[in-house]
Amino acid sequence: MSGTSESRDQPLFRSVDWDRQTGRTWSPAPSTWFVLAGLLAVGASFLYDAVVVPVDRPLLGSWKAPLVDWLLLVSLVLFVGYGLLPLATRHRTRKRLWNHVRRHPTVATSVGWLVVVLLLGTVGSVLLGTPVKHTAIPYQPPAFLPRNPYLPGECVGAVADGRCRGTLSYPLGTNVYGEDLVTLLVSGMRVAVTLSLVTATIIVAVATTVGTVAGFVGGRVDAALTSYVNLQRTVPAFLVYVVFAFLTKPSLLGLIVVFGLLNWGGVANVVRSEVQAVREAGYVRAARSAGAGRIHVLRHHVLPSVSGGVAVATTRQVASLILVEAAISYLELNDVMVRSWGEIVASGMGQWFPLNWWVVAAPGLALVSTVVAVSVVGDALRDVFDPRGVP
Amino acid sequence: MSDAPLLSVRDLKKEYPVTEGLLGREVERVRAVDGVDFDLAGGETLGLVGESGCGKSTVASTTLRLEEPTAGRIRFDGEDVCAYDRSSLQRFRRRAQLVFQHATATFNPRMSVGETVAEPLLIHGMADADRRRAIVEDILERVGLAPDDADRYPHEFSGGQQQRIALARSLVLDPDLLVADEPVSGLDVSVQASVLQLMADLQEAFDLSILFISHDMSVVREFCDRVAVMYLGEIVERGPVEDVFERPAHPYTRALLETIPEIDPATNASPSPITGDVPDPANPPSGCRFHTRCPVVLRPDDLELDVDREHWRAVYGFRLALERDSIDRAAVADRIADPTDAAIRAEVRESFGLPAELGDDRADAMLADALDAFVAGDEDAAVARLGEAFVSPCERTRPAPAAVERDHDAACLRDPES
């Protein structure tokens, strides 16, 4: 009458011999397998490079594999494994993200631009290599555009009305060293990607660990951790980097480490409050009453619900970090060998500015676009993952 | 099937210390459960009823050791639950399940119905996802849903259906004991009926023992075999459902039953509900905890005053209010426009139903003196003046359960016949 059947047959749940069921088996998710495999590959290559390949000889092609690049590889593995791969299995999240992207063209454009930056920054920079100096042809204008006659250097293209015109060999022009701006732009993407991913990885790792411990364990541990976090948040990473650059030498790795280790506090707070909320939730009580231990609760309830907030908070950090790097370059506190967008802009704002406007415009636009795109994507993530948005 | 009960609880206590200050100095103890005994046989349904705050949910959580009891013996299938080691506790968690009140809150909104129902299987080590899926689809059908519903999300279902999902989840480990804490509260009547019917069918099909906790007496009457009535952390009456409902022995049970209006208005006498609120569990009344609200509290055996029972009860109520600090001169004065002494006296008489004459000179004198003291602001003196004559044995002695009839007892000092 109301839907239950008589026991016409033994129900399946009664067929389980619980006494024989083995206890916990370690069944890691596919993401974890991927990450383990990836890290193993990276680790092996690193060892090979460190031990086998002589110092100062490139590992692959012209790539000398500095430490920063290894960190980038590790971060990429983690990003793809824990960030992108889970979307393949979580249909509902994937659908919601896709729907949101479809419905908001701004978000779609932003995601598109970031994908371009990511791909060109990693793969593209390897293909294009480092920018080559051609001291004879500085300040070539972008294709088909004229340049002011006062600018020095020969002209690669035709000269019309006394003005040098740009060519397609250097579509965006060249800078003071005759380096192709397209290659420079791509190397800037590489720097942006490295900066963002590696710092983000450090922040996410530390913040999630600290936030989860503080939120889950509570009590004195929580009090201690929270006090530390609050203290740490008062330390301005920018100044610390400046001091660090002054004392040793400016470096991208230094910037990454300083920001990574000093800016995770805000994200940790987000994680902590989310963990506290989940800890009290009815479904955690229900799981506990069914015999769940802390590990199960952490893995199946706490961490999945934390991921949304972490993603949102971290993208904000990334956006500000890109700007900070530009500021640091402008202040000439960066490593000039690192060709970031900020560095290109800074070097272009010399005596010839604004005649050599293209040297500033291209990377400047890229900078602005990327920061805006990251912010837009951050907002979109917040809109999608905000629990009030659950249909 | 042995004759021993599946679940046997003796003298269960749970206290919560209330602390203050940095060092956690204990200020008082809330005695949420203060000495509860009951048995639950295999295949039987025992109802636990009482007002909110009487401790019934705490009984549920301590019996299952989701909270550690402060004291007491709990035996499940002959084993001492409090002495369980980790693996035995894990086994207990499989054999005894808890069903919560609002199903929605017990579902993780990010998990599908299938994942939610399968979670207990995963917790207890069933790694084979296909097998879990098969079990889940099978059990969903048995609770009146479709196997496809496993892919949908809990918020897509109505309250009654969510409760069915919760029931499915509680059954998936094939438990022997189900503790249901208000499982149908908050559901529409017609939905409630079908969920109760489902629970009854499931109980019969799978030979479950159910501890059914509810504040709704009608539901308990419908569903349970036996019932225990709780008040402020203690069980005041227990017995077979029909016996307790037809012949309630404890005044609290009687009062509770009176608050259930009959649906058929022809038989509906206007019920006179119990007065007052449930006392603070951190500061429970002495002796019989119900004495502060009991309409038939016992008079002293050696009462020499010749006072009508109703009047005696009225003066007693006044004395209780004084003693428990729930009234003072200032409070009464605020209620009236012109607070003269006479007006205050009149107001007190009226609120407590104190008649002008009690029918006994000494009693009248005592009352008059007490009122004088009260009006003068000296509550202690007023209490003292009312003295031994208006004190009840119920506040001195904590009644032990006394047999009313076979298998039916009530913790009351009164003779059940009266």
Added chain:
Amino acid sequence: MSDSSLLSVSDLTVEFDTPQGTIRAVEELSFEVSPGEVVCLVGESGSGKTVAGETLTRLVPTPPGRIVEGAVRFEGRDLTSLDESDLTSIRGDRIAHVFQNPQGALDPAYTVGEQVAETIHLHEDAPDARERALSLLDQVDLPRPTNVAEKYPHELSGGIKQRVVLATALAADPDLLVADEPTTALDVVTQAQILRLLADLQRERDLAVLFVTHDLGVVSQIADRVVVLYAGRVMERGPVTEVLGDPAHPYTRALLASHPGRGESMTPLRGTFPDPVDRPDGCLFHPRCPHAVEECRETVPAEHDVSWKRSAACLYYGDDYDAERLDGDRA
């Protein structure tokens, strides 16, 4: 429509626009409340009873809600066409509302006494508002009104808060009290106390009460007349003794039969509530009715008289069918 009625609702239809479609919450709802009378709107989830109660003084937000047709006459004036300023002078003053959750009605930032006094201020110039507030708190049987008046809502229990809300509602001495499930969130004993209080107050002030509830026990305790709703339409109406003692409509019968603990065997009602976006054709109850016939699927039944002052929206009470056939288990 008699002229002596205080409130007269006729053919009220309210719809809501939602992403899933248009929901018809209330359809062709008509009923009256006379001065000093207690009328209960009874129904389960989706019956439209709450929307009906809120629409009376247009508390329903109008998007997404919409009064499609119908009138709500209060003392002769149609509330559906009044402008907002006139409505606000009626709300609270002549028609007061009490809701299920006292939480929402009380501002956590002010003491309870201040809030009652403020309500008095809202409707008249009252220099003695504080005394009147205390007096009101006393009238709702609060044991120590001065004490309670100093407390903030979060310091009080549910039962006490609900009494405070009642006091606030009565502050301006309204003619009609609309109460939507005011005791559902409270436990049995407190519920009984509040209901008794309400009955006393109603008698003392000759207050008309429209009580919206799903609880038949509550209905039997306080109602004079009952209107049974299902999926937005009236199924049955009449004096409470008759409707509950000898229900006419199959839904009312099923509802009573699914009430637990009545000693007779409880019979659950089969099926589920209709999808609000996609309601059945014809009689809204027909998919679940054991006595449904072909015609039930085709036409929406009119309300036929069952007896003096009692009617049921079921074609078995019309001329073509025999109502006694409803007494058997199956048609």
